[in-house]
Amino acid sequence: LKGISWPWYSGAWQAALDGKNATPVPNFQFHHQPFNYFAAYAPGTPARAEHIKDGGLGGEEFIKAIDDGKLPQVSFYKPQGNLNEHAGYADVTSGDQHLADIVSHLEKSPQWAHMLVVVTYDENGGFWDHVAPPKADRWGPGNRVPAFIISPYAKMGVVDHTQYDTTSILRFITNRYDLPVLQGIVARDRALRNNDQPPMGDLTAAL
Secondary structure, X not given: OOOOOOOEEEEOHHHHHOOOOOOOOOXXXXXXXXXXXXXXXXXXXXXXXXXXXXXXXXXXXXXXXXXXOOOOOOOEEEOOHHHOOOOOOOOHHHHHHHXXXXXXHHHOOOOHHHOOEEEEOOOOOOOOOOOXXXXXXXXXXXXXXXXXXXXXXXXXXXXXXXXXXXXXXXXXXXXXOOOOOOHHHHHHHHHHHHOOOOOOOOOHHHO
């Protein structure tokens, strides 16, 4: 994201740094954090200070940035463990309520008129899907995962049948900010075409 302002807001980040990661709240997952094995984002580096932000307990710091209209051009948010709906250590009700609260704040944000919100998950929540993924390369695409977009630009009353994957978010950012296409996306598109499959969409068909 060269030239694009972006942070990753991590729920309970500061609480974990302060040694307050009590179980089951906030149940901070260290292995869920971005760039764990990237030297450029190691503790004490300028990149870490600029891009890895505390989302606060219950997302309070992320919500403050939303309410103040201070979200950068692209923002990522990962809730703390007890609010992420994961089976085994979180519950759907708490996660859904937290998500609804975040979306409510986003819709009231001074930046809302120019905002696209993408909510997605890292797994499908089950063991089986009756729809096989399209054939591309040995790494995917994988099984379908839940995802939805919320935006004043989103089409209403329309079912979008475009095929997407998690790279569709990066594709949208690439398109929106006129960035070079990542080589991984180029390779994925080539693999799809080699198997007579269309490339993944960039979310614009839903807008």
